[in-house]
Amino acid sequence: xxxxxxxxxxxxxxxxxxLLNRKLACAVLKSYNLDYDIAENGKxxxxxxxxxxxxxxxxxIQMPIMTGIECTxxxxxxxxxxxxxxxxxxxxxTTFTMVSDKKNCYDAGINExxxxxxxxSDMIEMISKYIDIEDTDN
Numbered sequence: 001x002x003x004x005x006x007x008x009x010x011x012x013x014x015x016x017x018x019l020l021n022r023k024l025a026c027a028v029l030k031s032y033n034l035d036y037d038i039a040e041n042g043k044x045x046x047x048x049x050x051x052x053x054x055x056x057x058x059x060x061i062q063m064p065i066m067t068g069i070e071c072t073x074x075x076x077x078x079x080x081x082x083x084x085x086x087x088x089x090x091x092x093x094t095t096f097t098m099v100s101d102k103k104n105c106y107d108a109g110i111n112e113x114x115x116x117x118x119x120x121s122d123m124i125e126m127i128s129k130y131i132d133i134e135d136t137d138n
Contacts, residue, residue, distance in 0.1 A: 010131055011035040011053060015045040015068065016060040016093065021116070025058055025093065028120050032133055042066030046074050054088060055131050058114075058123075061094040061105065068092060069108045076109035089130035093118070 012029055014036050016022045022038055029036045037052060039045035043066040045057070057075075061068040072090050079087050089112075092105045097115045105113050112126050127133060 009035075010055050010133070011037070012127070013037050013039060013045060013048055013052065013054045013057045015039045015042065015057060015063070015071070017041055017063040018060070021060065021093070025123070028123055031120075032124065034133070042068055042071030042074075045071050049075055049088070050078070056127060057088060057090045058093050058127075059090050059110065061092050061096055061101075068094070068110075069104060072105075072108040072110050091126055091130075093123075 012034055014022055014025045014029070015038075016025065017040050022040075026036055026038065037048055037054075039048050041063045042059075045059070046066065048054075049057070059068040059072060066074075072092075075088065075090070087109075090110045091112045091114055092110045093114045093116060094101070094105075095116045097113060102113050112129070114123060114126050124133060
């Protein structure tokens, strides 16, 4: 598990099977002094979700072993069956952005869809809808 420590209590789970995409997302989060963990597929992400205390998940959709859609469905099912009344915000980060693709994401319980490639400002704006990001370095 890769983790970056900061003074900020916000923690984000970055889920993507592509190393370059993970590095890009993590660079953005690091520039905003946000903690993160990295998962290379949905199965690892689900395990991390169960053991971690995350404020938000950035979820790739197309991954081996378990897709982002499958992982999101498992997370939402877990939330539904738990005593907690809150749900974790999940932002799909994907190249699949046709209307039918977005519908599949929303039907699975994903909150937002961010199209790859994305601008840093677009990612931060989307994350800011769900968590308060203090812009200390930018």
